[in-house]
Amino acid sequence: MFHQSLDWTVEMTTIPSTAAAIADAVRSGVLKATDVLEAHLARIAEREGEIHAFNLVTTDEARAAAARIDADVAAGRDPGVLAGVPIAIKDNMCTRGIATTCSSKILEGWRPPYDATVVQRLAAAGAVTIGKTNLDEFAMGSSTENSAFGVTYNPRDITRVSGGSSGGSAAAVAAGFSPISIGSDTGGSIRQPAALCGVVGVKPTYGTVSRYGLVAFASSLDQVGPFSNDVRDSALVLEAISGHDPMDSTSIPQGPLSLQGVLSQGVEGLRVGRITDMPGGADPDVTERLEAAFDALQAAGAIMVDVQMPSMKYGLTAYYLIAPAEASSNLARYDGVRYGMRVNAPDTNAMYSATRSAGFGDEVKRRIMLGTYALSAGYYDAYYGKALKVRRLISEDFDRAYTKADVLLTPTSPIVAFPVGAKSDDPLAMYLCDVYTIPTNLAGHPAMSVPFGTGAFGLPVGVQIMAPTLGEQTMFRVAASLERSMIASGGGR
Amino acid sequence: MSETASERISTEAVIKAARLSRLDLTPAEVARMTSQLAGMLEHFADIDALDLSAVEPMTRPYPLSNVLRQDVVVQGLDRDEVLANAPAAEEGRFRVPPIVGLDG
Numbered sequence: 001m002f003h004q005s006l007d008w009t010v011e012m013t014t015i016p017s018t019a020a021a022i023a024d025a026v027r028s029g030v031l032k033a034t035d036v037l038e039a040h041l042a043r044i045a046e047r048e049g050e051i052h053a054f055n056l057v058t059t060d061e062a063r064a065a066a067a068r069i070d071a072d073v074a075a076g077r078d079p080g081v082l083a084g085v086p087i088a089i090k091d092n093m094c095t096r097g098i099a100t101t102c103s104s105k106i107l108e109g110w111r112p113p114y115d116a117t118v119v120q121r122l123a124a125a126g127a128v129t130i131g132k133t134n135l136d137e138f139a140m141g142s143s144t145e146n147s148a149f150g151v152t153y154n155p156r157d158i159t160r161v162s163g164g165s166s167g168g169s170a171a172a173v174a175a176g177f178s179p180i181s182i183g184s185d186t187g188g189s190i191r192q193p194a195a196l197c198g199v200v201g202v203k204p205t206y207g208t209v210s211r212y213g214l215v216a217f218a219s220s221l222d223q224v225g226p227f228s229n230d231v232r233d234s235a236l237v238l239e240a241i242s243g244h245d246p247m248d249s250t251s252i253p254q255g256p257l258s259l260q261g262v263l264s265q266g267v268e269g270l271r272v273g274r275i276t277d278m279p280g281g282a283d284p285d286v287t288e289r290l291e292a293a294f295d296a297l298q299a300a301g302a303i304m305v306d307v308q309m310p311s312m313k314y315g316l317t318a319y320y321l322i323a324p325a326e327a328s329s330n331l332a333r334y335d336g337v338r339y340g341m342r343v344n345a346p347d348t349n350a351m352y353s354a355t356r357s358a359g360f361g362d363e364v365k366r367r368i369m370l371g372t373y374a375l376s377a378g379y380y381d382a383y384y385g386k387a388l389k390v391r392r393l394i395s396e397d398f399d400r401a402y403t404k405a406d407v408l409l410t411p412t413s414p415i416v417a418f419p420v421g422a423k424s425d426d427p428l429a430m431y432l433c434d435v436y437t438i439p440t441n442l443a444g445h446p447a448m449s450v451p452f453g454t455g456a457f458g459l460p461v462g463v464q465i466m467a468p469t470l471g472e473q474t475m476f477r478v479a480a481s482l483e484r485s486m487i488a489s490g491g492g493r
Numbered sequence: 494m495s496e497t498a499s500e501r502i503s504t505e506a507v508i509k510a511a512r513l514s515r516l517d518l519t520p521a522e523v524a525r526m527t528s529q530l531a532g533m534l535e536h537f538a539d540i541d542a543l544d545l546s547a548v549e550p551m552t553r554p555y556p557l558s559n560v561l562r563q564d565v566v567v568q569g570l571d572r573d574e575v576l577a578n579a580p581a582a583e584e585g586r587f588r589v590p591p592i593v594g595l596d597g
Contacts, residue, residue, distance in 0.1 A: 113574040206554040220553045249560040250553070317537040328514065335515070337587050342580035347591050349515070357517040365516055369526060370533065373502070373510040383537070388550035390540050395551055427529060428536055444554020469555070 015039045019085040019179045019233045023126070026069065026084035033069035033084030037062055037128055040086045044130075044177050051153050053162075053171040055091045055101055057131040062086070065128045072126075079126030081240055087122055088172040088181035091132035092139055093224070094213035095119055102215050103147035104137045106359025107340040116213020117245045118182060118224050125240040130178055133168030137361045138331065139189055139217045141165050142433040145424050146363040153420065156198055156459060160417040163193030163433075166227070170197040173227045180237055181227045186218050187319050188412075188437025190225050191449040195412035195462025198451045200479070201227045202234045203437075205470050206444035207252035209238070210245035218326035219250075221319075221441040231450065231479045235259035238472070252470075262473045263480040268301035270474065273405025276306045279313045279435050282414040285455030290411050293452050293463040296485035297409075297478065307401040307408065311393040315439040318394065320431055321374050321387035322442070328371030334359065366427060395443045402468040407478050410436045412449040412462035436464055446472050450479045453491050501534040502527060 015036055016022050025031035044057060072079045089095065092102045094112035101107050119129065136146040144152040144167025152167040154160040155175040162171040166183030170193035173181050183190040185203035194201025202225040209224040216222065226237040236259075243256035274294065282290075298304055336342035336355030343354035360368070374383035401408060413433055423430045440447040446469075449462035463482065467475035507527045511518045518526060572585060581588035 110578055113570045113578070207557070246562055250555065250557060252555060252557070314540050314543070317540050320533065321537060332515075336580055337589055338575075339578040340580070345590060347593065348589050351590050352515040353517045356515050360516070365514075365518075366526065366529060368514045368516065369507070369510050370530060372514045373506065373530065376510060376513060383534075385550060386540055386543075386545060388552060389545040389548040390543065392548050392551035393543075393545075395554075428532055431533075442551075442554075 017176070017179060017229055019082060019228065020236055022085050022179060023081060023083045026073065026126075027078060029073055031084070033066040033128060034063070036084050037066040037086055037130070040130060040176075040178055043175070047155070047175055048177070050158050051155055051171050051175055052150055053133055053152055053168045053175060053177055054088070054131040055103060055134050055149055055168070056099060058098060058129060061098065062128050062130045065123070069126055069128065081125050081236065082122065083126035085127045085180060086130045086178040087127045088131050088133045088169055088178040089119060089129055090135055090166050090169050090181070090183045092135060092184060092215040092217075093119060093182065094215070095129065095132065098132070100132065100215070101149070102138045103135045103149055104359065104361065104364070105148045105341060106334045106356070109341070110339045112213070114213060117210035117247060118241050119213065121241045122182070127180070133166070133172055133181060135168055136165035137364050138215070138327070139165040139184055139186055140327070140363050140367050142188070142192055142430050143418075143423065144168060144193070145420065146361055148361060151420055154197055154417045157417065157457070160419055160459070161196065163196035163413070163417065165189040165193075167193045169227050170194050170199055170201065173197070173199045173229060179229060180233060182224060183227060184214055184217075184222055184224050185441065186221045186323060187441050188434040190227065191437050191447060191462070191464060192413045192433060194227055194449040195451070195460065196417040198460030198462075199227050199229060200231055200234050200448065200450055201225065202238060202448040203440065203446060204238060204242060204257070204472060205252070205446045207250050208242045208257060208470070208472075210248040210251050212245055212247035216330040218323040219330060220326060221323060223441070231476065231483045232260060232263055234448070235263060235476055257472050259472060259476050262477050265477050266300060267297055267478055267481045270302045270407065270478065271305050271405045272297050272302045272478065273305050273307040273401055273408040275309050275312065275401070275408060275410060277308050277310060277312070278410060281432065281435060282411045283416070283456065285416065286411045286414060286461050289452050289455060289461040290409065290463055293409055293482055296482060300481050300485065302478075302481075305405050307404050309394075309397040309401060309439070311390065311397045312439050314390045315394055315442060316431060316435055318387040318390040318442060319434070319438040320370070321383050322391065324367040324371030325374050325384045326371070328368045328375065331364070331368055363427070391442045394439050398439070398443045398445060398468065406467070406474050407471070408466045410464045410466070412436060412464040416455045416457065416459035416461060440466050445469055446475055448475060448479055450482050452482055452486060501531040501538075
């Protein structure tokens with residue numbers, strides 16, 4: 001039982017634990033944004049030392065923003081649907097004038113000259129950015145141990161990892177530092193840490209949330225999405241940040257998602273798919289929770305169907321060739337010329353190499369090397385070219401599965417949060433953490449992780465709900481139904 | 494280094510990839526990288542058995558192409574703000590070391 005109640009009291013004012021309740025209270029003048037902010041800053045002061053969710057807490061900027069929200073309310077202006085809601089932003093999203101590091105030494109000193117579209121939209125909706133969260137360097141990792149600024153520890157058990165790469169964002173919500181945080185998901189980087197920290201995490205359909213201002217890792221896979229304590233808050237945030245952006249040429253030309261209205265619709269008659277040939281490797285405590293989720297949905301009126309995904313098991317290979325290939329190209333821009341650090345050398349080529357060798361950490365170097373190799377003359381067809389074809393096979397598997405099922409359910413992560421250091425010497429073992437989350441990135445589909453009880457050591461287990469392109473409404477109906485069944489069974493959210 | 498050479502990837506191929514990547518690796522790093530990359534490529538050999546001859550490569554998830562905006566002047570980034578982030582700048586430009594190597 002994780003969320004017995006995150007509500008807490010500060011000087012006789014009760015601060016609600018959800019963004020929806022905070023925004024309602026601030027918009028109606030019941031709560032001041034400044035009080036909401038101070039309560040969260042107090043929480044951070046109390047526990048950040050042992051968790052390290054943040055690379056930077058932007059206290060001054062947040063206080064100024066909260067004061068503006070309160071002034072708006074006092075003047076009769078509506079600050080927006082996220083009025084006064086503290087939000088933590090993964091430190092690979094640009095914030096104008098505020099250091100954005102990607103948890104890499106190579107971006108030392110960089111202050112972006114613009115805000116990411118997501119950051120702009122959150123501010124326009126009245127949200128208050130409280131800080132930039134830690135991540136695996138350039139979002140490459142599954143544990144937030146590959147950060148130039150240190151590990152983010154799991155608030156449920158501080159001897160364990162928070163997952164990754166958006167571990168700081170997941171931990172911030174799990175620790176009550178902010179009711180909402182924003183992450184990015186290239187192969188599971190929102191969903192896996194959400195599962196390990198016991199919060200909700202959503203990767204929307206590729207193209208529904210703008211990538212403008214998200215520092216690129218693998219451009220055909222990256223997507224931005226929210227973390228929250230409950231399903232409704234993620235719906236609320238997605239409504240605020242989704243919708244076409246002319247600054248992102250992969251942005252789908254359509255309006256924002258509409259999600260909150262469907263949450264109460266239930267799952268009667270929805271077809272929930274079980275992948276009978278899903279890759280193995282999930283621990284028994286995790287599969288037990290998946291079975292409980294199938295049972296809960298069936299009890300709520302959903303219809304169980306079996307589907308096959310014969311190519312799903314090749315997802316890991318396709319992903320770990322495609323993502324490093326795209327990364328090797330995207331990270332070519334860190335050359336010591338336009339931003340970040342520089343190691344001086346007598347000529348430009350030597351300067352590029354010296355800068356990159358000093359600035360990138362081991363995992364980033366490994367992926368650049370792997371990607372460069374997979375794209376190089378003589379190996380392109382054998383590796384990158386083949387991976388793109390496997391990507392098609394996986395996408396076609398999904399297309400066939402979604403003729404029989406409306407959503408598919410899997411574990412989010414094959415295991416619960418593991419001890420810090422347990423996998424840091426074995427890159428391949430770390431990559432296997434992403435086996436269930438990667439396929440949806442390859443296909444571009446939406447998927448989300450919902451906390452669904454506990455497994456080994458009383459640690460949280462997440463269930464992953466996957467849906468076809470733009471199937472967010474159905475996905476959220478299923479998520480809300482699972483959440484209701486958890487609350488009804490006395491297990492909290 | 495030769496003891497880490499693998500059937501999947503040679504030490505020479507790793508050194509070449511490092512040069513293409515503009516990364517200086519020490520001999521110890523080359524050895525470790527060779528063995529780690531070999532282990533990964535070994536795992537990735539699972540797709541070798543697939544017949545992919547009739548499969549079209551998939552480069553991106555959502556079919557959008559040639560997305561253009563109206564050809565009108567818009568406000569770009571502020572030059573001084575951008576150059577303020579550069580490790581070295583001079584007279585409104587990025588400053589870099591000589592392009593041609595001193596030894597060449």
